[in-house]
Amino acid sequence: MxxxxxxxxxxxxxxxxxxxxxxxxxxxxxxxxxxxxxxxxxxxxxxxxxxxxxxxxxxxxxxxxxYMPGNAKFVAIYEHAFWRDASLSGEGRSRVGPLVEIHDACDGHGLAALTAFVGTPPQAGMGALDHLCEAAIAQLVRLLGPAAQHPVACLLRDRAADPLLATADDMQPxxxxxxxxxxxxxxxxxxxxxxxxxxxxxxxxxxxxxxxxxxxxxxxxxxx
Ligand SMILES: Cc1cc2nc3c(=O)[nH]c(=O)nc-3n(C[C@H](O)[C@H](O)[C@H](O)COP(=O)(O)OP(=O)(O)OC[C@H]3O[C@@H](n4cnc5c(N)ncnc54)[C@H](O)[C@@H]3O)c2cc1C
CATH class of the missing domain: 3.50.50.60 (FAD/NAD(P)-binding domain)
Incomplete structure (x- = not known):
């Protein structure tokens, strides 16, 4: 508040x-x-x-x-939930790329989005946002097809970097x-x-x- x-x-x-x-x-x-x-x-x-x-x-x-202070979340917002057109759920697990767990995050009111947990442990650092987004999008393209290439926006919430959520001791995942x-x-x-x-x-x-x-x-x- x-x-x-x-x-x-x-x-x-x-x-x-x-x-x-x-x-x-x-x-x-x-x-x-x-x-x-x-x-x-x-x-x-x-x-x-x-x-x-x-x-x-x-x-x-x-x-x-x-509990889980080091888990960053990545969100890719699209104009359209293209994965649904291909009868895909938008949910995925992956060990290649920064995203380990991906979920359809459409809100039912027109927002088309995918949200994912970033698997990079906090002590490894997130790296530059641009680089992470690039690698995340490449991963989404591999999993869901070329329509994933052009999100309207990418967001990253790094909990490990928030002093109201994590301390230096929490850098050990x-x-x-x-x-x-x-x-x-x-x-x-x-x-x-x-x-x-x-x-x-x-x-x-x-x-x-x-x-x-x-x-x-x-x-x-x-x-x-
Ligand atoms: C990535 C992730 C995924 C999760 N997935 C699940 C799931 O699928 N299912 C499930 O059951 N749980 C899940 N959890 C766990 C769940 O979110 C937590 O158990 C729950 O939020 C804990 O609630 P809390 O009120 O104890 O603490 P928190 O939700 O951590 O709230 C503590 C609040 O205190 C605030 N704060 C800190 N310092 C101060 C201060 N000095 N003054 C005022 N405010 C302060 C913080 O900003 C924070 O908002 C997940 C957690 C994470 C991080």
Missing amino acids: EHRVTALRQTPQGISVQLSAEAGPDVAYQTRTVICTLPPRLLAPTVEFDLPLPEAVRSSWTAVPT LYAHPQYGRHASPPGEWAGCLILGGTESAPTYGGDMEGALEATEVAVAAAP
Whole structure:
């Protein structure tokens, strides 16, 4: 919502959540309990705590791998969903070229698009956008035919480069689905008033959207 949480401060009334706005003045909200749905690995280095957290808590958060922060998405927009004319689904798996998983992303309202996961691991870098788009289009042409050659636009969203999603620790790609679980509320002054939610705190479906819902339900139930 164009606001970034920058700090949590203890006050006589509870916690003051400090936010900096994309545009406009900084603001603060007063609350008794904070349910934090940032990935724990991101919370530790990017949000300031006026009463310092124990080092053991910080390092336990930093050790939790954020789910799939290194996956970039590529979108090719076309004038027309040509693959459907050829009775193709637009879905594909490939090991030759930068795109590993491709899906039809037509929205039913006239947008003709293909969206794909880029397989390049974050530590390898994305390379120049032009070069990546060129290689991606060549791959789509191999898979779906010459009509794929001329998209109206290509978009790339590199999550690994977004400081609100990934840290330097996340540059190591995840090759398996991690086992997540609930993280204990930090001890001392933060006990009970700071609860971790978000998918990396889910007891069973950690990493998935279902896990984000599950973790938040658990966090809400744990709130005093
Ligand atoms: C490429 C990819 C494909 C996926 N495919 C699937 C799938 O098919 N099925 C499935 O179930 N799940 C999938 N997932 C996982 C799913 O997206 C996540 O499980 C889910 O989004 C986690 O929700 P969350 O609310 O815990 O965290 P997030 O969705 O990561 O939300 C955290 C938010 O916090 C924001 N933020 C960070 N720092 C601050 C700050 N200081 N102040 C304010 N805001 C901040 C971030 O910008 C972000 O928007 C996929 C994930 C990726 C990356």
